[in-house]
Amino acid sequence: MKLEGNDWFYSKEVKKHFMKPQKFLKNENEIKNFNGYGKVGNMKCGDMMEFWIKVKNDKIIDVRWKTFGCASAIASTSMLAKMLTEKKGMKIEKALTLTGTDIMKRLGGLPKIKIHCSILGDQALREAIKNYLENQKNG
Amino acid sequence: MKTIYLDHGSTTPVRKEVLKESLPYFSKIYGNPSSFHTTGLIAKKEINKARKKIAKILNCEEEEIIFTGSGTESINLAIKGIALNELVKGKKGHFITQKTEHDAVLETMKWIEKLGFEVTYLNVDEKGIVKLDELKNAIRDDTLLVSIMYANNEIGTIQPIKKIAQIIHEKGKLFHTDACQATEYLSINTKKLGVDMMTINGSKIYSYKGSGILFKKKNIKLTPLIHGGHQERGTRSGTENTPAIIALAKALEISEKEKKKENERLTKLRNYMIKRIENEIEKVKINGDKKNRLPNNVNVSFYGVEGESILLRLNEEGIRASTGSACSSQSLEPSHVLLATGLTHELAHGSIRFTLGKNTTKKEIDYTINKLKKIIPFLRTISSAWKKIKTKR
The missing domain is CATH 3.90.1150.10 (Aspartate Aminotransferase, domain 1)
Known part of the structure; x- marks a missing residue:
């Protein structure tokens, strides 16, 4: 019997992104490099996400995020950041079609009760895109 | 790592001494304590010895100890046992507890509410201590039982059990306390505390999971939740879990000493x-x-x-x-x-x-x-x- 096991509540991929999250906002000074911002969730529910996007020629070329929440909330925001930027960016059109299920698939699944966390990620992104488009309109 | x-x-690991003491009761002294033959009677004798030891520690009589299958079961028995006494007579009544209880108490209370009983959930202060004046005012003529935990499982707050017992007894009512978290660290002298019923859980005191005790004053009648072979004076049927009972006695003995x-x-x-x-x-x-x-x-x-x-x-x-x-x-x-x-x-x-x-x-x-x-x-x-x-x- 193994006494020091590696049993973990989440998938390997969730653990990877939770322990080594990618593209979170390290420094407030970075914010000025981004032209879209979205925020969803609230502290009462225990999950709150902020998302910054940098759009050039209708393509999201860089992102940053901040998340208050559980491991799956942190991992799903980090995964979303990876999905958006891994192929040198993603067209806004395509980004708008991303769903919580897409994020969840890439994370190797989430426990049923945690699914709401990953849904927040794509909502934050949508808010950021909306904000970018409004900024464009208002010049 | x-x-x-x-x-x-x-939960706690089982103490070495507890494990050692109780191991022979799995396959050497394995008899059914209800049997008439020697193999059964040996087991019965050992259970009686354990009960005696525990009674001494709790400062109560041997017949006031009921062995159960968990802390949760003891709590269920204390609350539902009282509620069912009334229900079988076609009567209802009132219970009092407080908001920071363990789910074992709160969910049981919610269940008896569904059966038609009324339950008052007392508030606590910012430290988690139950409000005594609220308790005083909450007690009614038809109050059947007050259940307030000894120490809280999440924040560790210790309730003023003696004062609580006094208030309840002044109005002639019964008091159960969930002592699962307190047993290992605080006095469990039932007479000094003034409790009428008290729940103990083996899993929290370096003894077995799936083992518990309900202390119940002998004048209190509880309608059993588990019917069968009349074990535990008819209050909790089912063949005695001899190793767990031996383990409980040993665990309590060591905990008292240390x-x-x-x-x-x-x-x-x-x-x-x-x-x-x-x-x-x-x-x-x-x-x-x-x-x-x-x-x-x-x-x-x-x-x-x-x-x-x-x-x-x-x-x-x-x-x-x-x-x-x-x-x-x-x-x-x-x-x-x-x-x-x-x-x-x-x-x-x-x-x-x-x-x-x-x-x-x-x-x-x-x-x-x-x-x-x-x-x-x-x-x-x-x-x-x-x-x-x-x-x-």
Whole structure:
């Protein structure tokens, strides 16, 4: 019997992104490099996400995020950041079609009760895109 | 990696001495205590000896001890047993409890409400202590039972049991206390406490999981929940779990012997841990009462971070703790205990409970604090809530 096991509540991929999250906002000074911002969730529910996007020629070329929440909330925001930027960016059109299920698939699944966390990620992104488009309109 | 187990409030390992004492009762002294032959009678004799030992520790009579299958079962028996007494007569009645009870009490109370009984849930103050004037006013003519825990499982707050018993008895009512968390550390002298019923759980006192005791004064009649072969004087049928009963007696014996010394040691260690957290990590809140507190309980909320994240990062460092965050509950609601003490949802989400134990060392506490000092600032760096909290003073 193994006494020091590696049993973990989440998938390997969730653990990877939770322990080594990618593209979170390290420094407030970075914010000025981004032209879209979205925020969803609230502290009462225990999950709150902020998302910054940098759009050039209708393509999201860089992102940053901040998340208050559980491991799956942190991992799903980090995964979303990876999905958006891994192929040198993603067209806004395509980004708008991303769903919580897409994020969840890439994370190797989430426990049923945690699914709401990953849904927040794509909502934050949508808010950021909306904000970018409004900024464009208002010049 | 070495495991640092700081979750003794969830469960404890079985003590070596307890295991050794009870092992022969699996396959050597295996008889059914109800049997008429020698193999059964030997087991019966040993159970009686264990019951006698426990009765001495609880300062009660042997027949006032009912062995059950868990703390939860003992609580169910105490509450439903009283409710069913009335229900079979076609009557109903009133129960009193308080808001920071364990789910074993709260869910049982909710169930009897469905059966038509009325239940009053008393408020607690910000330290988690039940409001005595509210208790006094809540007792009615048709009150059947008051159930108030001895010490809280999440925040470690110790209730003024003797005063509570006095208030209840002045009105001639019955008092049950859930002593699952208190047994290992506080006096369990039932006469001094003045309780009418008391629940003990083997799993929290370095004994078996799936074992429990309900102390019940002999003049109290409980309608059984489990019917069958009339074991435990008909109150709890089912062949006695001899190894578990032997183990309970041994565990209580050792705990009584070591209680005073171990309390002093753990209190020092607990205070040391609290002090270091408060001094070395900014924006924290110690939950519960700093004085009326179990010697092994540290419950702390970290502003701007969520408990499950802390728990899982501690876990990666070999440290086992628990959290009152909604994220680790099935209900997606944060700890009802912390909310009842007036904590905001946000702080309840950011709570971590460390419950120390007999093998916990200062070195382990130092290791834990040093890891916390890395984990908390990192999680705050990625937290969308931290900046606002930090700048708000």
